[in-house]
Amino acid sequence: QVQLVESGGGVVQPGKSLRLSCAASGFIFSNYAMHWVRQAPGKGLEWVAVISYDESKENYADSVKGRFTISRDNSMNTLYLQMNSLRPEDTAVYYCGRDSEVVFITTVDYWGQGTLVTVSS
């Protein structure tokens, strides 16, 4: 069965950096685009970034462009999100998600349980 397990969350000061990881299992990781989606406390879902199955494409929400970098290691079945210049408004639960289609970038069918990032001094 598809499993996605995020890690790396925690409390970080404004302006600092943090790297999230998402370990994938139960499917052929290298066949699927992967997404990050976040949810601030008590708020709705916000799509953050996507990376294509072969790392050839990356797209970002305007709110994180230039500060966050999505990457993947297909040999390790792991997705990453490098977050730099963190702001209090980046405080959220961060979910990784598998794209619903092989090869193409579409939407998310499987989700991890999320990891909480708190940006506070």
Next chain:
Amino acid sequence: DIQMTQSPSTLSASVGDRVTITCRASQSISTWLAWYQQKPGKAPKFLIYKASTLESGVPSRFSGSGSGTEFTLTISSLQPDDFATYYCQQYHTHSTFGQGTKVEIK
């Protein structure tokens, strides 16, 4: 950026009611629209894609329709397990979620 607007923000309903949630896109997205259900403290659950295609395992009381800029999610007969928050998501250009519709017990 494509903006997604859901209405209503909150909906009070009873078990057995027919429920409809609307999602409007700021520009045409064809049928590149998905719907999710989320319960408190849990990850979202994938319900519908391509505006009207039910994901495997999703009960048939859920249905989606629409194209272009206007879409609906309908629950034909609300069940106790359906009280949750529902989100639409466009994936025509990058991705954007609606702000969510909370379906609560009347």
